[in-house]
Amino acid sequence: MMKSESTAIDVPESGTVSKGKASLMAAPRDGKKGIAIFDFILRIGALVSALAAAATMGTSDETLTFFNQFFQFQASYDDIPTFQFFVIAMAMVAGYLVLSLPFSMVSIVRPHAAGPRSLLLIFDTVTLALNTSAAAAAADIVYLAHNGNATTNWFAICLQFGDFCRKVSGAVVASFASAVAFMLLVVMSGLALRRN
Amino acid sequence: MMKSESTAIDVPESGTVSKGKASLMAAPRDGKKGIAIFDFILRIGALVSALAAAATMGTSDETLTFFNQFFQFQASYDDIPTFQFFVIAMAMVAGYLVLSLPFSMVSIVRPHAAGPRSLLLIFDTVTLALNTSAAAAAADIVYLAHNGNATTNWFAICLQFGDFCRKVSGAVVASFASAVAFMLLVVMSGLALRRN
Numbered sequence: 001m002m003k004s005e006s007t008a009i010d011v012p013e014s015g016t017v018s019k020g021k022a023s024l025m026a027a028p029r030d031g032k033k034g035i036a037i038f039d040f041i042l043r044i045g046a047l048v049s050a051l052a053a054a055a056t057m058g059t060s061d062e063t064l065t066f067f068n069q070f071f072q073f074q075a076s077y078d079d080i081p082t083f084q085f086f087v088i089a090m091a092m093v094a095g096y097l098v099l100s101l102p103f104s105m106v107s108i109v110r111p112h113a114a115g116p117r118s119l120l121l122i123f124d125t126v127t128l129a130l131n132t133s134a135a136a137a138a139a140d141i142v143y144l145a146h147n148g149n150a151t152t153n154w155f156a157i158c159l160q161f162g163d164f165c166r167k168v169s170g171a172v173v174a175s176f177a178s179a180v181a182f183m184l185l186v187v188m189s190g191l192a193l194r195r196n
Numbered sequence: 197m198m199k200s201e202s203t204a205i206d207v208p209e210s211g212t213v214s215k216g217k218a219s220l221m222a223a224p225r226d227g228k229k230g231i232a233i234f235d236f237i238l239r240i241g242a243l244v245s246a247l248a249a250a251a252t253m254g255t256s257d258e259t260l261t262f263f264n265q266f267f268q269f270q271a272s273y274d275d276i277p278t279f280q281f282f283v284i285a286m287a288m289v290a291g292y293l294v295l296s297l298p299f300s301m302v303s304i305v306r307p308h309a310a311g312p313r314s315l316l317l318i319f320d321t322v323t324l325a326l327n328t329s330a331a332a333a334a335a336d337i338v339y340l341a342h343n344g345n346a347t348t349n350w351f352a353i354c355l356q357f358g359d360f361c362r363k364v365s366g367a368v369v370a371s372f373a374s375a376v377a378f379m380l381l382v383v384m385s386g387l388a389l390r391r392n
Binding site: 079082118126129133136137140141149151153157179186187190191193 | 331
């Protein structure tokens with residue numbers, strides 16, 4: 001693929017019309033390459049966010065000791081199923097991002113190859129949904145933990161477990177950052193496929 | 197646009213090379229048109245799901261009367277902020293879908309126009325994220341209402357408010373159906389842009 005393009009540029013314009021067209025098609029290549037490089041950088045940023053979210057949530061627990069060590073109350077992420085789902089989902093997102101890096105590199109080397117980009121578009125869309133649902137569900141529980149709900153008699157637990165709530169809130173913010181990165185990735189992949 | 201394509205088919209192949217190319221480009225048009233028609237049908241399906249979700253959640257309330265009418269307990273969607281967000285978000289999704297139908301029709305008439313498709317791709321991605329977050333957050337609260345959580349002393353309310361819980365669960369299922377439709381729409385728009 002690359003070889004035929006480079007020879008098409010060496011051939012003078014007066015060769016055949018179809019070859020002249022091929023070199024014209026290769027002209028806006030820098031834009032595609034730029035998108036591919038930005039895609040790669042964005043993936044690394046999303047990976048860092050997703051790992052930070054999973055790690056922060058996975059290490060969040062707080063033990064309150066009253067009077068002596070026999071009266072303890074403990075809050076940990078694995079007491080709440082939503083937070084367990086969050087850790088698993090964000091770890092899956094991070095794993096997918098690592099696996100997607102080679103395909104993103106192929107897009108940098110061959111900016112006009114539609115195969116890797118289409119594959120990335122499909123899986124990015126699925127991972128966007130996974131990431132968003134984990135982030136939204138965890139944000140919901142964090143809101144409840146901060147504010148409680150009077151109608152259902154669910155009380156705010158952040159008054160007692162302040163450090164736990166702060167860690168969990170940080171993890172949710174990191175996961176929303178990686179969700180925004182995925183939205184950019186999906187739109188960029190779609191627009192880069194546009195004139196291929 | 198349409199006019200020039202139809203004349204290009206009438207002109208014999210021996211005309212000019214560029215016109216011959218144009219008619220060749222128009223050859224795989226049926227596949228694109230099929231995708232555009234499926235896109236339109238999927239949008240109508242998603243619209244029905246989103247409206248059903250918003251309406252079901254919006255009309256969900258249950259009043260329990262004990263002894264006489266002076267001892268009442270009421271559960272309604274607007275007691276829980278997440279469900280309020282759900283109604284607003286799903287109404288926005290339905291409104292966006294109505295507005296997107298004309299653009300989808302333009303894609304049916306002109307399957308090779310990249311503009312409407314790119315626009316739909318960008319807004320579909322954003323709406324996918326909105327829809328997924330509303331569905332995930334509401335599903336989270338529905339899970340809590342069904343099961344409660346022992347660590348945080350949040351009790352299950354579905355034992356008392358059974359009808360309320362059933363309506364709310366139905367709304368969440370409908371919103372997940374429209375989220376799946378959006379995932380298909382995004383991937384289809386991206387792949388339809390592929391060789392434009």
